[in-house]
Amino acid sequence: MAANSSTGSATEPPGLETQRREIDSLNQNQQLRAGDSWYLLDKRWFDQWKEYVDTGDQNSSSYPGKIDNTELFQDLDSYHLKERLVENEDFVLVPAEAWHKLLSWYDMMDDQPPLERKVVDLPSTVKVEVYPVEVYLCLSSNLENTVPARFSRADKIHAIHQMVRQQFEVSDTAESRMWMRSTDTSSERLRNLNMSVLDACLSSGMTVIMEIRNVDGTWPTSRPQIMRNSADDQDSYRGPPGVCGLTNLGNTCFMNSALQCLSNIPPLTEYFLKNLYLEELNFSNPLGMKGEIAEAYADVIKQMWSGRHYSVVPRVFKTKVGHFASQFLGYQQHDSQELLSFLLDGLHEDLNRVKKKEYIELGDADGRPDQDVAEEAWHNHLRRNDSVIVDTFHGLFKSTLVCPECYKVSVTFDPFCYLSVPLPVSKERVMEVFYVSLDPTAKPAQYRLIVPKAGRVFDLCTALSQATDVPPSQMVVADVFNHRFYKIYQADEFLSSILDQDDIFVYQLSNGSVDQDGEEVVLAIYLRERSHYRDYGSGSNSYGTSLFGHPLLMSVPRAQCTQEELYQLLLRRLSRYVRPPDPSEEVEEEEEGEDGGEEEEEEELCKAQTNGVSDDEGEEDSEEAGPSKKEEEQSRESSQADGQNNGLPEASPGSKGEERAEESSLKSEPDRGSSTDESQSACGSTDINFQDANDGDQSAAAEPSGKEEEDEDEEEDGEEAATCAQANKRLPGRRHFGLRRKKALFTIQAVNSNGTTERGMGEAGSSFSFSSQPYIAIDWDPDMKKKYYNENEAEKYIKHQSMDVPHQQMTVQLQECIALFTTVETLEEENPWYCPTCKKHQLATKKLDLWSLPEVLIIHLKRFSYTKYSREKLETIVDFPLRNLDFSGFLLKKMVNSAEPPCRYDLISVSNHYGGLRDGHYTSYARNKDNSQWYYFDDSKVTFAREEQIVTNAAYLLFYQRQDKIRQPTVPPPVPSSTQPENHITSQTHDGVDGAISCVSMETD
Ligand SMILES: [Zn+2]
Secondary structure, eight states: OOOOTTOOOOOOOOOHHHHHHHHHHHHHHOOOOTTOEEEEEEHHHHHHHHHHHHHTOTTOTTOOOSBOOGGGBSOTTTOOBOTTOOBTTTEEEEEHHHHHHHHHHHOBOTTOOOOEEEEEEETTEEEEOSSOEEEEEEETTEEEEEEEEEEOTTSBHHHHHHHHHHHTTOOTTSOEEEEEEOTTSOEEEOOOTTSBTTTTTOOTTOEEEEEEOOTTSOOGGGSTTTSOOHHHHGGGOOOOTTOOEEOOOSSOHHHHHHHHHHHTOHHHHHHHHTTTHHHHOOSSOTTTTTTHHHHHHHHHHHHHTSSSOSEEOOHHHHHHHHHHOGGGOTTOOOOHHHHHHHHHHHHHHHTOSOSSOOOOOOOOOTTOOHHHHHHHHHHHHHHHOOSHHHHHHOEEEEEEEEOTTTOOEEEEEEEESSEEEEOOOOSEEEEEEEEEOSOTTSOOEEEEEEEETTOBHHHHHHHHHHHHOOOGGGEEEEEEETTEEEEEOOTTSBGGGSOTTSEEEEEEOOOSOOOSSSOEEEEEEEEEEEEEEEOGGGTSOOEEEEEEEEEEEEEEEGGGOBHHHHHHHHHHHTTTTBOOOOGGGOOBOOOOOSOOOOHHHHHHHHHTOOSSSOOOHHHHHTTTTOOOHHHHHHHHHHHHHHGGGTTOTTOOTTOSSTTGGGEEEOOOOOOOSOOOOOOOOOTTOSBOOHHHHTOSOGGGGTSOOSOOOOHHHHHHHHHHHHHHHTTTSSOOSOOOOOTTOBOOSEEEEEEOTTSOOOTTOSOTTOOOOTTSOOEEEEEEOHHHHHHHBOHHHHTEEEEOGGGGSOOOOOEEEHHHHHHHHTSOEEOOTTSOEEETTTTEEEOOEEEEEEEEOOSEEEEEEEOEEEOSSOEEEOOOEEEOOSSOEEOTTTBOSOOOSTTSOOOEEEEEEEEEEESOSSOOEEEEEEEOTTTOOEEEEETTEEEEOOGGGSOSTTEEEEEEEEGGGOOOOSSOOOOTTSSOOTTEEOOOOOOSTTTTTOSOOOOOO
């Protein structure tokens, strides 16, 4: 295999403190300048690196290894970036200089391309464009033959034009015009080649078509079937106004959901339909958007309520939003509540009747009656803010802060546009873990445990202890990722650092009786398979290895850390899925290659060979022309798929299928980059000497172990030590293997926490202490592995009965959430209050109360919970009333006369979110203002909905209208499932199952 172009020769990294300082300062001080390159870096790798440099210990087991962006790619063939990656969750962005430093110090996983992205200068922002616009290019003469291409939003259409000409070899003299087409089949001319991709509303997934004028002077697209416009198709459509879908433009369901909710708010929609907005457009408000958001919104609403479309493409609206709020640009999933908040604010400023805002000093209540202070606050608010949004959505709440020291009370009245109400958060958490017993014949067992959310790893062990009767002190908890230990937890670490999606394994270590001489070593054990090719790319002569299977933790008496004893211990530990050879087929080592003085062999011997257990380098010699790594991985996967049929007739008991019903297989993790690295090994000593293994100065290993055991070992070890120590300078003439010696199934090698043994680790004099975690790898030859390692059995586990207990779905009343909103809370340390009396920041107590409510009340259920201890989406069912939501018990303002509006509300729309914390799908329910029928809006699809479908655990934003403002329907309700147009399917259940699948799919007809 040729040397990899992306892996430059790594330079010797500076000290850890220097590394940290250099990278930190580059990351912090680098400005975003248009045209500059920044690089995406996997967050996990970066965190690991930070942990590593923070330890200040070059030998620390947190050594991050090569830069590995595997998790950011959709697959390792196309190296396409996954969709919807989130900055600082999935990746971090580092400036070019920092990237090149890291690359030179750590190198990069083989074949991975660097993820370089450019800074772009867009109208409202300068940002790193993580997701450029990906479009397809084609000619109108052959719409099937498309070429994908990526452009920046700052690029001009001219650049696309040039690219098409180049790609399809269109002559410079040919007269051409450009079209863009989205999946909804409508096409638009790209007339202005100087327009930017952003301003042309070109977005990912669209096709750019070039047509070339025919020789007879006509244009090919004069044939309407090619470039028809979707608006023309719908000429004949007549349906109920407002019952209109919105096409998904690529992860825009959050926007569609919010738009449908707003569209069904009668006073707002009528304001636009009656063109009242035209007189109030505020072109001069510096906080506004020169009326552009209001106009784009008006366009969408007018189309939706024209009754002429069953679906509308809100492209212009989306682009305007992206223009003014960069966070909504691009191709990522967003929060419908964030968009709503932005939109209401944008509409308000664009329609603000106050043309010149005066400065108003806000005073404290100073003991005046609430009524006076509230009236003053509302009056002041209206002096600066007066619009249809304020008329419709703004209410007032009272905020009371009390200083814990001087008891100063500060009262203010603040307007609000929506209420964000908390959901009761459970103090407990359900965790699923795999328990690996000391008993080598026992399969791992999956447990579901209830632990305190704010608990520590010890609490997890205690909970598991109750289910297993094994004392917590015998347990070690580890996060297993990609066949290795991503992290081995200490008992006092917080459980909050464990995410729900992490694969947590708990290992039973010893029953406590082994502790005779007091010295026990906890070994982390990895399984590795040697690949057939030699890793020339890394500049060493070693064979590549890749991790497989599940790692193990095992405590071993220090005295038993010799090769031979460890080998036997491991054989026993793995006996469930590693078959010891039958006496009949026991491989007797035969001598090959009598001379053995060939340099190459000696090098391999040093590198790939371990401490003398295996004598199988004869085989390795013949493997130089082996398959490539990819082929090798495939063959490994297929042998895995073969399961029990791959030559393992005598697998351990229980593998024959009778237990199949209750057994499952541990998902084998995808092979995200096998670790191939030079295997400088702990050659040369009888003990697994971790000090030597990690010592760059191999002279420490030069001395053969003083322990004299069997003569065979002694001789062999001595030779190997010499080989390694002298780095091929002093070649031993010949190795004498015991001719009758049994061939070992695997060899044992000391490694680092990544399962690799890399150079540069450990410097002379720095010793690897037993107090930190020693790691070893069990290295298998592919053939031996195939023969003796039962992959199918290794992956098996059982489900403990705790897994059968269903998750309890929590249900709360909406009123409870509102009550929580008004509960006294103490400010958090990150957000203190400045007490004017004490003249310092205080952790005051804060209480919110509702003072007055708007005509349309938006309630935001805070399902996305970010606390110190957890980040989660709360799946609680909030039971909210469709009618008669009564706020009289919550309102502080006393009803002084009957002229005051009542405070009872009816539901008019709901924005739903299905799925998890970061992805998922948005839809909405809304009641049509004209016919009072409920509909379900799922992007371009609209269906009838029944009232009993509306309350689900997906409800995220609730829109209520005060009863005194609700008008009777103007048309009779439609009759479901009769002569409805296409978009009106009979009502169906919306349990979110189909909704949760994807929101990227677009409606095409
Ligand atoms: Zn105070």
